Amino acid sequence: AGPCDLYSAGGTPCIAAHSTTRALYNAFSGSLYQVKRGSDNTTTNIAPLSAGGVANAAAQDTFCASTTCLITIIYDQSGKGNHLTQAPPGGFRGPESNGYDNLASATGAPVTLNGKKAYGVFVSPGTGYRNNKVSGSAVGDAAEGMYAIFDGTHFNGGCCFDYGNAETNSLDTGNGHMEALYFGTNSAWGSGSGNGPWIMADLENGLFSGQGSKQNPADPTVTHRFLTSVLKGGPNKWAIKGGNAASGSLSTYYSGARPTAAGYNPMSKEGAIILGIGGDNSVSAQGTFYEGVMTSGYPSDDVENSVQANIVAAKYATTSLNSGTALTAGQSISLRVTTSGYDTRYLAHTGATVNTQVVTSSSATSLKQQASWIVRTGLGNSACWSFESKDTAGSYLRHYDFVLQLAANDNSKEFKEDATFCSIAGINGQGSSIRAWGYPTRYFRHYANVVYIGSNGGVHTFDAASGFNADVTWAVGSSFA
Ligand code: AHR
Ligand code: AHR
Numbered sequence: 001a002g003p004c005d006l007y008s009a010g011g012t013p014c015i016a017a018h019s020t021t022r023a024l025y026n027a028f029s030g031s032l033y034q035v036k037r038g039s040d041n042t043t044t045n046i047a048p049l050s051a052g053g054v055a056n057a058a059a060q061d062t063f064c065a066s067t068t069c070l071i072t073i074i075y076d077q078s079g080k081g082n083h084l085t086q087a088p089p090g091g092f093r094g095p096e097s098n099g100y101d102n103l104a105s106a107t108g109a110p111v112t113l114n115g116k117k118a119y120g121v122f123v124s125p126g127t128g129y130r131n132n133k134v135s136g137s138a139v140g141d142a143a144e145g146m147y148a149i150f151d152g153t154h155f156n157g158g159c160c161f162d163y164g165n166a167e168t169n170s171l172d173t174g175n176g177h178m179e180a181l182y183f184g185t186n187s188a189w190g191s192g193s194g195n196g197p198w199i200m201a202d203l204e205n206g207l208f209s210g211q212g213s214k215q216n217p218a219d220p221t222v223t224h225r226f227l228t229s230v231l232k233g234g235p236n237k238w239a240i241k242g243g244n245a246a247s248g249s250l251s252t253y254y255s256g257a258r259p260t261a262a263g264y265n266p267m268s269k270e271g272a273i274i275l276g277i278g279g280d281n282s283v284s285a286q287g288t289f290y291e292g293v294m295t296s297g298y299p300s301d302d303v304e305n306s307v308q309a310n311i312v313a314a315k316y317a318t319t320s321l322n323s324g325t326a327l328t329a330g331q332s333i334s335l336r337v338t339t340s341g342y343d344t345r346y347l348a349h350t351g352a353t354v355n356t357q358v359v360t361s362s363s364a365t366s367l368k369q370q371a372s373w374i375v376r377t378g379l380g381n382s383a384c385w386s387f388e389s390k391d392t393a394g395s396y397l398r399h400y401d402f403v404l405q406l407a408a409n410d411n412s413k414e415f416k417e418d419a420t421f422c423s424i425a426g427i428n429g430q431g432s433s434i435r436a437w438g439y440p441t442r443y444f445r446h447y448a449n450v451v452y453i454g455s456n457g458g459v460h461t462f463d464a465a466s467g468f469n470a471d472v473t474w475a476v477g478s479s480f481a
Pocket of ligand 1: 172206
């Protein structure tokens with residue numbers, strides 16, 4: 001049985017079931033999600049390999065070969081049509097045109113389930129999905145349950161990496177108008193023990209870790225690579241739970257009465273569904289989502305325990321984030337432009353500015369050094385890489401406002417993540433494309449001989465679709481100096 005078969009058997013059926021990695025019903029063989037490719041803006045649907053099975057990642061890889069792909073729709077498997085699509089502007093505007101949020105890269109969160117490859121939904125700040133016209137979700141004080149599997153190592157303190165029930169107009173309509181899982185280190189409202197990240201409940205104008213609206217030490221810091229997070233709420237009761245999605249059982253972090261702060265008892269749930277954003281389309285948060293469901297009714301602990309067992313049996317595991325020219329920590333490399341007419345240029349720096357310059361064996365030593373990079377284990381994620389300047393020890397390539405720059409490591413989480421890049425097979429078929437770990441829609445892209453992290457057809461000039469594939473592909477060679 002799948003998770004939603006278990007909820008159904010317990011009398012609390014799923015009203016929404018979202019996953020890009022697997023079917024959540026034993027009999028489900030329909031579309032899990034839709035991707036759109038950059039080469040011609042056409043779309044295709046990705047289904048499980050067999051009923052109840054893992055997503056057909058190979059079908060996506062074929063469709064997206066030699067171009068980029070975004071996740072455009074995360075289908076609802078429940079049959080209620082509660083699909084998630086690109087979130088519209090609300091109290092806050094997203095970064096895309098007309099204030100829409102970004103869509104996630106289709107390849108930002110590769111994993112395996114029982115050894116079979118699949119892709120999760122990597123949410124960078126600015127990314128969000130939503131459905132404001134949901135059928136069958138809990139409204140008012142009605143009972144509901146939900147779970148989601150997140151990457152417990154991908155989070156930040158922004159508002160708000162959520163999955164669950166939110167406002168139908170994308171605005172903050174007041175306390176108690178949401179009931180969504182939150183994961184991250186935001187402590188502006190509540191918090192748990194340690195430094196976070198924590199699983200909390202976003203009940204609108206408050207992230208709750210227990211009955212009180214401030215710190216509740218019984219809510220632990222949790223960082224399992226695959227994290228099961230559970231939330232349920234009904235008339236004057238609610239609970240949050242968590243556990244390792246790869247082994248073991250769930251623990252209850254809070255189970256009890258509604259918050260005493262005004263507006264949360266009874267609740268005024270509206271029944272929209274959000275992913276990756278706050279109820280008012282706050283878009284500052286990051287995290288990764290693999291699967292999640294919402295139910296009608298307050299699921300029993302027994303059912304939730306059997307769902308956790310089902311999740312563990314799915315055997316989520318990590319897989320490589322790199323597929324380009326092999327890199328080794330400590331090696332010194334050069335990155336040569338592959339765009340025709342520019343291919344004598346190399347990625348270099350002039351002070352803090354990162355550009356491309358013509359470099360040859362007879363160039364001055366100083367220029368050779370400016371175009372030489374030492375590969376380091378990724379500062380923000382050891383599965384990827386950082387690039388330290390040959391001539392300025394302790395300074396690394398990092399992006400800032402999507403412009404690549406050379407800067408000294410200040411040891412902040414933001415610096416380390418902004419200085420971490422994965423090396424994937426070159427999109428134009430040559431060497432490597434160097435993808436920003438935290439923004440997997442974005443790659444090192446030279447544009448007018450300055451280097452950015454560009455997304456294919458995004459809103460910036462340097463995102464231009466024209467020339468994209470060649471501009472984001474680099475020949476990796478030995479360094480000049
Ligand atoms: O409750 C926390 C956040 O506050 C909500 O997600 C958002 O709607 C509001 O800004
Ligand atoms: O960076 C050099 C060129 O500038 C790129 O190939 C092109 O996209 C832009 O005009």
